[in-house]
Amino acid sequence: MNLLESLQANKRQIPEHYLTMNVTELEERAWAVKRKLGDRLFVPGHHYQKDEVIQFSDATGDSLQLAQVAAANRKAEFIVFCGVHFMAETADILTTNEQKVYLPDMRAGCSMADMADIHQTNRAWEALQAQFGDTIIPLTYVNSTAAIKAFVGEHGGATVTSSNAEKMVEWALTQKERLLFLPDQHLGRNTAYKLGIPLDSMAVWDPIQSSLQYEGDIEKVKVILWKGHCSVHENFTTKNIEQVRKQHPDMKIIVHPECSREVVALSDMAGSTNYIITEIEKATPGSSFAVGTEMNLVNRIMHQHPDKHIxxxxxxxxxxxxxxxxxxxxxxxxxxxxxxxxxxxxxxVEEGVAKLAKLALDRMLKI
Structure with a gap:
């Protein structure tokens, strides 16, 4: 079930009185439900969530990590996932049929995940197969819909995370001559480049124009990047880096690999959300960092590390x-x-889709 179908199936709107309650009453009611349901309730909270919500989380982390923790918690009958739609889908795929997954607001989607729908992907695959033959294996970032994960699973591919993308790209290129990387072009480009694949061996598939963007000998293409991006991380620019270098010349710049290639190239460090958190945690007091990732997390890191300039x-x-x-x-x-x-x-998530999507997830976990 995609986001639109879920919205149509869940027409019940939030009652007005919840929107007019004060914070104290809301917090008291949340704690009351948590006490009453006890181990029957599990609340995963993504790193990017607001503090007003994250305080109730039983576990915090990245999307796949939280889905795995939820799946391992067999005591929990109800999983209220504080994240976005594709994360709750992954939790539903990995948990048992007896466990139920909920998303507090069905409008909480992901612009990146929405940049690759299954109809666009099927059209792209048909065109690319006609162009390159059976030489392509698909990979998808976990920040994608269940339908895209299922497509990848059906066609012999796997999911990737920002932490294991290098390992998964290396694996993919042992399976086929080329790979299609969905839906974030920046993570795909940064990962492939770090592995030594030149930029002129990468093409971009534009799902809106249904066309391959590439200049040169088409046979040189090894990596086909889906034209998608994270609307947050794409807003970090080389001008931001120039300004930090000018104002804070000794400050380390650490960014997420969903940032553009130009931003990653000019930064001191790049890595997953957990990588960013860990690097700052282990830095010596007095260290200074400019962080290129989501603002809720940056503010939380600032609060947790008053001994550092962030x-x-x-x-x-x-x-x-x-x-x-x-x-x-x-x-x-x-x-x-x-x-x-x-x-x-x-x-x-519909059973057939879940089965194929789990195949893509399992391939990654085995590697």
Whole structure:
């Protein structure tokens, strides 16, 4: 079930009184449900969530990590996933049929995941097969819909995370001559380049124009990048880096690999969310960092490390808008709906799609 279908199937809207409650009452009601349901309830919270929600999380982390933790927690009957739609889908894929996964606000999608739908992907695959023959293996970032994961699983490919992308790209190129990397072109480009694949061996597939963007000998193409991106990380620019270098010449710049190739090239370090957190944690007191990732997380890191000078690489950066749809009123409404037995905001991935998507996830986990 994609986001639109889920929205249509979950027409129950948040009651107005949740939106007018004060913070104290909302927090008290959330804690009350957590106490009542106990181990039957599990709340995973993504790193990018607001503090008002993350305080109730039983585990925090990246999307796949949280889905795996939820799947390992067999005591939990109800999983209220504080993240975005594709994350809750992955949790539903990995958990048992007896466990139910909920998303506090069904509008919490991911612009990157939405840049590759299954119809576009099928058209692209048909065109690329006609162009290159059976020489391509698909990989998809876990930041993708269940349908895209299923497509990749069906065609012999696997999922990747920002932590293991290098290993997965290396594996893919032992399977086929070329790879199609969905849906984030920047992670794909940065990973392939780091592995020594030249930029002139990379092409871009434009799903809107249904065309391959490439100049030169088409036979040189080894990596086909889907023209998608993270709307947050694409807002970090080389001008931001120039400004930090000018104002803070001794400051380390650390960014996420969803940033553009130009930004990653000019930074001191690049890596997954967990990599960024770990590098800052182990740095000596007095260290200084400009961080190129989502603002809620940057603010949390600042608060957790008062002994270090930490700023956002882009001082005008906003938090992830879709991730921020999970606010305290929607969270409490979801908890109380679960307590009362309502099925609204439940995420259910169709069995056939889930089976193929799990195949793609399992291939990655074995590697």
């Amino acid at each position: 700023i956002s690489l882009n001082p005008y950066m906003c938090a992830c808008l879709t991730m921020n749809r999970i606010d305290l009123p929607h969270f409490v409404w979801c908890l109380e709906s679960v307590e009362d037995g309502f099925e609204s905001n439940r995420i259910v």
